[in-house]
Amino acid sequence: MSLISCENLSFAYEGVTVLHGLNFEIEQGNYLCIMGENGAGKSTLMKGLLGLKKPSGGKVTFGEDLRAREIGYLPQQTPVQKDFPASVWEVVLSGCLSGMGLRPFYSKAEKDRAVRNMQALEIMDLKDRCYRDLSGGQQQRVLLARALCATRKVILLDEPVAGLDPLVTINMYKLIERINREMGITVIMVSHDIQAATRYASHILHLGEDRQLFFGTREDYRHSAAYHSFMDGEKAVHIWKKAAVQEEKKRSGGTRAAAAAKTQKEAETESPAPEAVQKGGKA
C-alpha cells in the first residue's frame, strides 16, 4: 500500500474550485517534487496533505503506519519569525511536541531526538544561538531539524530554497537528498526550480491552471509536454500536436491516416503558439 495516495482530489475556496482531478501516489522513500507556476494550486494541495484544508471532493488516504499528523513540515518563513527571540534549541525541540499527548514538558527521549537531528544537519554548534541572528541558510537548517523531529517518515518542504543565495541553495538541496537517501525519509517538495526538480526528485507532480498536468517518474517527465512547456515552448507544442495526431489516428483508424500524417508534418514545421512561448519564457 502506498504511503499517501490521492484519488480524484479537488479543492475549492468558497465554492470556487481551484484544483481538481488530482490522482497520484507517494511510496515510502520517494522524492516527489510538486511543480507549477504561481497560483497553480501548489500551496492548496500542500495544505490538503497536511490536513489544514479539507478537500471538496475525492480523498487522501494515508498508509497503515502513517497518521495524518505525522508529516514533518518546513513552512516558508513568516515575518513574525524575523525578530523572534528564541534559541535554536527551543525551536528544534518544539518539533517534538506533536508526539507528546498531554504531557506538559519534554522528556529525555525528545531531547535526544532533537540532538540527533541537529547532529545530522550539522547545526549542533548553533544550539544556543538566537534564531533571529542566523543567516537564511542556517535558519532553514534549523527549521528542517524541527520538521525532522515531528516525523519519522515524511517531510513536506515548501519552497525550501526561497531567498537563499546560489551556494547555500546547492547545499540545501544536497542536504535534502541526504535526508531522503540516508535517513530513508520520504520527501515532498514544493518548488519553482525545474532544474533541481529534474535533478534530485524521483517523481514529479506538475500542476497547471487548476489541474494536474503530469504525474510520474522524473525520466518520464523529461519527455512530457508539461516539462517542455516550462523549458522550451517549441518542443511542447510539438509533443502536444504529436499526441493529438496519435489520438486522431486511434479514433479514425486507417482511412484518415494520410491526413493525420500531413497534420504531423505541419506540427513539426509550424512555429510554436504564442501562449506556449510565453510559458517557456517565464520558466
Next chain:
Amino acid sequence: MLHLIAEMFTYPFMVRALCMGVLVALCAAVLGVTLVLKRYSMIGDGLSHVGFGALAIATAMNAAPLAVAIPVVIVAAFLLLRLTENSKIKGDAAIALISTGSLAVGVMVVSMTTGMNTDVYNYLFGSILSMSQEDVVLTGVVSAAIMILFVFFYHRIFAVTFDETFARATGLNARLYNMVIALLTALVIVVGMRMMGSLLISSLVVFPAVTSMRTCTTFRSVMIASAIVSAVCLVAGLIISYLYAAPTGASIVLCNIAAFIAFAAVQKGRECLQSDRKSI
C-alpha cells in the same frame, strides 16, 4: 528616604497594593511576551476599554464590579480573536471598533447615571485605595491560576507563537491555545485594571516584553527578564507614587519607560561593540 519606605508598608492598603500589583505584573509580563510576538499588543488595550464599559454598567446596576467585568471581557477576548482570525474586518480595525465602542457605551452609562465621580475616575486611571481585602484574594486566585496554566502550556504556547502553521500541521490544537492565551489575557486585564486604570493597564502587558526583547535572545530568558523587569518597575512605581503623592498607574508606566530606555541603550552599545570588532 528609607524610613519613608518602611513607613509606607505599615499601611495595610499599601501592602495589599504591593502584593496584588506584583502578582498582576508577573502575569501580565509573561503573557505580554506572547501577545507582542503574535502582534496582538493592542488586544490588551481593547480589552481594558471593554472592561471600563463593563465596570460602568456594573456600577449603574449596583452589581459587584469584577463579577460583571470578568465574563464580559472574556467574551470580548474570544470575539476579538475570532475577528482577527477570519473576518472581513481586519485585526487592528476590529480592536479599534470594539475598544472605542465600549468606551463610548461606558461614558454614556456613566453620564446618564452617576456622573463623573471618583469611582469612574478610578476606573480610568486606577487607584490603590480602591482595593478591598476580597479584591486581593480574588487577584491572588486568578494570578495563581494564570501562572499554573501558563507553566503547564508553556512549550505549546511557544510553538503556537513561533509558528502557528507548523503547530497546526503537526497536530497541535492551535485554536485551543489561542483561546487559552485570550482567556488569560482577559483575566489579567480585568484584575490589573483596578490598580492601573483601564487607560494604562495595557502598558503592563506590552512594556516589559518589548524591554526584555532588547537584550535577551532566548524565549525563556525573555520570559524571565520580562517578569523581573515588570515586578521591579511596579515596586519602584509604587514607591515613587507614595513618596511624591503621584498617580500609581502613571508612576509605574514611567518606570517602565525608564527600563525600556536602559535596555535599548544596552542593546545599542552591544551592537556598536560587535560592529567595531567586525571592522577590526
